[in-house]
Amino acid sequence: MEETIKITVAGPRGKMGKACVEMVASTPGFQLVSVLDRINDGKRLNEIDPQFSRLPGVPVFTEPEKCLADTKPDVFIDLTRPEAAFSHTRTALSFGVRAVVGTTGLTDDQLAEIKALADRNAVGCIIAPNFSLGAVLMMKFARMAAKFFPDVEIIELHHDQKRDAPSGTSIQTARMILEERGAKKQGHPEEKELMAGARGAQISGIPVHSVRLPGLIAHQEVIFGSRGETLTIRHDSYDRKSFMRGIETAVRAVMALDRYVYGMENLLQ
Ligand SMILES: NC(=O)c1ccc[n+]([C@@H]2O[C@H](COP(=O)([O-])OP(=O)(O)OC[C@H]3O[C@@H](n4cnc5c(N)ncnc54)[C@H](O)[C@@H]3O)[C@@H](O)[C@H]2O)c1
Numbered sequence: 001m002e003e004t005i006k007i008t009v010a011g012p013r014g015k016m017g018k019a020c021v022e023m024v025a026s027t028p029g030f031q032l033v034s035v036l037d038r039i040n041d042g043k044r045l046n047e048i049d050p051q052f053s054r055l056p057g058v059p060v061f062t063e064p065e066k067c068l069a070d071t072k073p074d075v076f077i078d079l080t081r082p083e084a085a086f087s088h089t090r091t092a093l094s095f096g097v098r099a100v101v102g103t104t105g106l107t108d109d110q111l112a113e114i115k116a117l118a119d120r121n122a123v124g125c126i127i128a129p130n131f132s133l134g135a136v137l138m139m140k141f142a143r144m145a146a147k148f149f150p151d152v153e154i155i156e157l158h159h160d161q162k163r164d165a166p167s168g169t170s171i172q173t174a175r176m177i178l179e180e181r182g183a184k185k186q187g188h189p190e191e192k193e194l195m196a197g198a199r200g201a202q203i204s205g206i207p208v209h210s211v212r213l214p215g216l217i218a219h220q221e222v223i224f225g226s227r228g229e230t231l232t233i234r235h236d237s238y239d240r241k242s243f244m245r246g247i248e249t250a251v252r253a254v255m256a257l258d259r260y261v262y263g264m265e266n267l268l269q
């Protein structure tokens, strides 16, 4: 019989954290042993949000060290903000606790430091800007298409409460396209922006445009253009449940890992 995987979720009152707590609580073989919140130290999860009234007994911590020492999770899941995620993940890995991180907006230097720590301590760590299966396939298809369509722009569209732009998914999509086609100057060589930002952010020559509107959740179009035709690859998350299957997969995968992995595309081969 498989052993129960003990899990801590950081950010339980957030949009993703709530969905993740629900997923962990309803997945056979997973046990929610604690949550890490910004406030509410010493309370129980059912006291801080009526949505969790059927989950009595799950302790809430604000200090990551105490949370990990007292409740000894196998896996720490972070769905918070970049500064907090960086600090939490380093703490988890230092305690020998595997980490699954969905928080976006960490810098390349922060990611490199986390990778070094995970690899040095031989503790599994999976960081992914997007846990939805469809988004991972969109990125893989975009990398394939770039071999034949080197001219491409990305439009990412998210809810208006998102803090980071461009999205982690669009940055990773651009990087995967760059693996296939390399850096390239697109558009007219003498193109001039009459208003700053009109051509979007540039990732080694790939323009990335960010839309933030109420009503949206997480969406992206990757538009390729060639003579007489365009190819558009689009993905839409209509519900945060779309990310939960990937988080569940990552939790199971990280149990067998002793190193750092960035991106679910490296697990779904
Ligand atoms: N990887 C993915 O598939 C994926 C999907 C959706 C969102 N995200 C990312 O997940 C993160 C969270 O998104 P969200 O929409 O749930 O945001 P949110 O603002 O709804 O929730 C963030 C939560 O983190 C909490 N928090 C902040 N600092 C904290 C700390 N020090 N300790 C504990 N909790 C802390 C906040 O109180 C808040 O409840 C963002 O970075 C977002 O980009 C990733």
Ligand SMILES: O=C(O)C1=N[C@H](C(=O)O)CCC1
Binding pocket: 104, 129, 130, 158, 159, 162, 163, 166, 167, 168, 169, 170, 217, 218
């Ligand atoms: O809601 C968000 O915030 C999301 N962020 C991820 C990103 O930055 O790519 C993707 C999914 C939703």
